[in-house]
Amino acid sequence: MTEPGVTRLLDRFTADVSAAVPLVALWAHGSLAFGDFRPGRSDLDLVALVGAEPTDAQRARLRVLHQQLFAEAPFADKLHCTYLPRQDTADAGRSHPTWALGEWFERPVSPVGRRELTTGALVLTGPSPAGELPEVSDAELTDFIRRDLRDYWLPVTAKPELWLRDVWVDAAMLTFARASVTLRDGRLVTKREALDELRAQGAPAAVVDDIHRRRYGTAEGPGTEEWLHRRGELAREFVRAGIEATTESAGSPHRPPEPA
Numbered sequence: 001m002t003e004p005g006v007t008r009l010l011d012r013f014t015a016d017v018s019a020a021v022p023l024v025a026l027w028a029h030g031s032l033a034f035g036d037f038r039p040g041r042s043d044l045d046l047v048a049l050v051g052a053e054p055t056d057a058q059r060a061r062l063r064v065l066h067q068q069l070f071a072e073a074p075f076a077d078k079l080h081c082t083y084l085p086r087q088d089t090a091d092a093g094r095s096h097p098t099w100a101l102g103e104w105f106e107r108p109v110s111p112v113g114r115r116e117l118t119t120g121a122l123v124l125t126g127p128s129p130a131g132e133l134p135e136v137s138d139a140e141l142t143d144f145i146r147r148d149l150r151d152y153w154l155p156v157t158a159k160p161e162l163w164l165r166d167v168w169v170d171a172a173m174l175t176f177a178r179a180s181v182t183l184r185d186g187r188l189v190t191k192r193e194a195l196d197e198l199r200a201q202g203a204p205a206a207v208v209d210d211i212h213r214r215r216y217g218t219a220e221g222p223g224t225e226e227w228l229h230r231r232g233e234l235a236r237e238f239v240r241a242g243i244e245a246t247t248e249s250a251g252s253p254h255r256p257p258e259p260a
Contacts, residue, residue, distance in 0.1 A: 003039035005074045022051035025126025029116035036190035046081040066099040111144040150247040157240035163232030204234040
């Protein structure tokens, strides 16, 4: 992380959250922790470990805090944070107060997020998650990934209108590729590595190149309407076929927040 604006944002956020709730630790996972962060393009995925379940008054204060950052600070539109009470760290299925995609809602810290935290978190303040979070077993991780693909992403492939938008194409293609590697090798990989996996799987080259260009190259305006429809169909068909070939086991659905 070399962008001064991101450092200033995280410093301000840490101080503001510390004043709003009993903050025990603040951790970053995802791209920021694993060396694949792209300022202005990557999300800032954070988990705040707090000493107790936030009260209604504290939740209101946190919501205002996030809204102010969203309106005032560069890169704050990419900042996502879940507030995890210290007494609930063992319950991976319980939902917690979360700010993401400009909204306030509840979601769990998923097994994927927990594995990222315990294997390579960026500790912004407080103790390491390795000493605070129970380890995620391989079986728990792969079961979650299969359910997430089958119960969330497979139904998304039945909604062609979503696939006209960059955010859905990128999220679906990269999520599927990263899931494929974890299910096959037990490893968590970055989005850059996921692009290599897509190429290795024979994903449509034009779609992979499009994602790569927007994430790692020079930002460009939207493509033609014809291209957006063509890209959406190529990506949707690839992801649907891949999920159908990959998922086997049953489980209950988990729904992450929808991209804005």
